[in-house]
């Protein structure tokens with residue numbers, strides 16, 4: 001049976017980042033994904049916020065033009081316009097970005113197995129025997145650590161006895177080429193409980209592409225019908241995005257906050273599999289990059305014999321730093337289905353002092369919070385930076 005230090009399951013942004021980080025730290029890494037190409041079947045809008053753009057060196061060629069303007073619409077259509085002097089958002093050219101990340105993985109020495117499905121794992125010699133299927137053939141790999149980067153419904157989480165997501169939004173969007181227009185790039189957010197209960201409908205236009213989407217609480221939500229109805233109601237969309245979309249993207253977005261048990265001696269969860277998504281904004285890309293880098297440190301420390309490395313990878317250490325966002329998520333779950341309440345909240349947000357709160361939500365330098373790494377135990381190697 002072939003062996004490696006780590007098998008990473010899933011080559012989305014979380015898996016690609018974790019695999020590269022672990023390989024750069026000297027670990028022998030195998031990366032598998034059931035997709036044959038990483039740039040196929042993109043699921044995300046790809047909006048990166050300023051803090052991520054500042055802290056991570058994302059290639060400029062994989063990012064669309066900057067967006068500095070947000071318009072927040074109440075259910076009756078009254079807009080609050082927020083302008084920033086800074087570049088607040090950029091929409092990733094996600095196919096290109098995933099391909100670029102894969103090249104970096106290969107340069108770091110990652111072994112890439114495309115078109116390979118993870119079937120399961122069982123305990124084996126202190127690690128795992130991992131079952132994979134490629135081109136109809138089954139094979140087993142020995143791994144000291146399995147990294148579950150396999151998305152919101154993680155099979156790795158279940159097999160390792162780790163926590164699983166239970167609270168989701170369901171999102172769907174269509175992507176169009178931007179028309180030749182002189183409109184400034186903008187992020188339009190529609191509070192519309194009929195089309196997007198508990199979340200927003202969105203239109204992002206950056207002069208290059210137009211993304212039109214909705215998301216709502218997963219139970220009983222029909223995203224295709226909601227998107228059609230949103231398109232019919234939102235003003236001006238017909239002219240902005242005429243004809244058939246280039247692509248449709250969508251899927252589940254876990255919004256219950258980081259899960260409590262995301263690591264054990266046999267493996268770690270990253271990205272959506274770990275519930276690492278902002279419960280308020282439903283943004284997960286910043287969390288993919290930060291948590292994966294942190295997981296790479298933990299994996300290296302754990303596999304080098306650091307006695308308390310895994311203590312640093314406990315979900316409650318992250319959750320305690322997400323308290324206000326979890327509270328706002330509960331408020332949205334409760335009030336976000338009532339047009340009356342949302343209209344009143346928007347009227348309050350349009351008053352000058354509270355417009356600052358809206359600015360903070362959209363333009364604040366928030367990011368996925370990481371706890372401090374543990375102090376090295378006495379006599380242990382100092383592996384933390």
Ligand SMILES: Cc1cc2nc3c(=O)[nH]c(=O)nc-3n(C[C@H](O)[C@H](O)[C@H](O)COP(=O)(O)OP(=O)(O)OC[C@H]3O[C@@H](n4cnc5c(N)ncnc54)[C@H](O)[C@@H]3O)c2cc1C
Nearest residue numbers: 010012013014034044045046047118171271272283284285
């Ligand atoms: C419609 C929508 C819009 C969004 N927009 C934004 C946004 O603008 N900004 C933002 O910050 N966040 C956004 N998010 C959230 C963000 O996209 C996710 O949090 C992030 O992409 C999760 O990445 P991931 O690598 O954890 O998971 P994924 O990208 O889902 O990757 C999981 C990978 O695992 C593979 N896989 C799964 N099971 C197996 C198996 N058994 N065997 C082999 N491979 C397997 C899949 O093929 C997939 O490639 C959006 C989400 C949705 C659904």
